[in-house]
Amino acid sequence: GAGVSQSPSNKVTEKGKDVELRCDPISGHTALYWYRQSLGQGLEFLIYFQGNSAPDKSGLPSDRFSAERTGGSVSTLTIQRTQQEDSAVYLCASSLLADTQYFGPGTRLTVL
Amino acid sequence: QQQVKQSPQSLIVQKGGISIINCAYENTAFDYFPWYQQFPGKGPALLIAIRPDVSEKKEGRFTISFNKSAKQFSLHIMDSQPGDSATYFCAAKASGYSTLTFGKGTMLLVSP
Numbered sequence: 001g002a003g004v005s006q007s008p009s010n011k012v013t014e015k016g017k018d019v020e021l022r023c024d025p026i027s028g029h030t031a032l033y034w035y036r037q038s039l040g041q042g043l044e045f046l047i048y049f050q051g052n053s054a055p056d057k058s059g060l061p062s063d064r065f066s067a068e069r070t071g072g073s074v075s076t077l078t079i080q081r082t083q084q085e086d087s088a089v090y091l092c093a094s095s096l097l098a099d100t101q102y103f104g105p106g107t108r109l110t111v112l
Numbered sequence: 113q114q115q116v117k118q119s120p121q122s123l124i125v126q127k128g129g130i131s132i133i134n135c136a137y138e139n140t141a142f143d144y145f146p147w148y149q150q151f152p153g154k155g156p157a158l159l160i161a162i163r164p165d166v167s168e169k170k171e172g173r174f175t176i177s178f179n180k181s182a183k184q185f186s187l188h189i190m191d192s193q194p195g196d197s198a199t200y201f202c203a204a205k206a207s208g209y210s211t212l213t214f215g216k217g218t219m220l221l222v223s224p
Contacts, residue, residue, distance in 0.1 A: 004155070031210060042118075042201060042216035043156070050210065059211075091155055099144050099205065101212065103155030
């Protein structure tokens with residue numbers, strides 16, 4: 001079936017603007033993760049959703065970052081008042097079993 | 113304690129040679145160690161994974177070696193091919209947790 005999809009693939013915004021990034025997980029996957037990938041910094045965990053449980057927000061770097069997951073499927077990551085240091089690739093992953101995570105292609109965010 | 117340290121940052125190997133990437137960890141609660149492969153413009157994809165109850169796992173040309181006492185694990189790519197040129201990430205997950213902790217990645221270039 002279809003893999004994890006993310007939109008947009010690229011987003012250029014001005015400093016101070018809000019942005020929304022979307023993730024469509026693999027159908028039936030109960031877990032959804034957001035990561036941030038900066039050049040040379042690997043993958044930084046941001047937030048984790050599992051079913052109807054409260055999300056694990058322990059990786060969110062500031063209160064400008066938030067995410068929601070509607071109906072246990074699609075997720076939106078919102079960054080308010082974007083800063084230049086927010087420029088990165090934002091990756092979404094989903095999983096059915098606890099271990100194997102399937103990643104989307106990412107959204108490349110550039111804050112000017 | 114949650115870190116996974118990966119080396120080298122970059123690696124150039126001749127076609128047909130052996131590529132070796134190393135990772136070290138401190139958290140003894142980690143019990144799942146996957147390796148992900150990422151091509152430019154794509155999300156990471158699970159390559160191979162190991163649990164601490166075995167010291168080695170082989171899948172085709174890819175082998176994970178695991179040393180529990182040293183808290184180290186490594187990826188060996190035998191007969192490296194230009195198509196293996198990618199960024200490789202090691203990761204670890206603790207028992208009872210669902211989030212992965214990633215190393216910073218190794219950029220592998222296999223020269224023809």
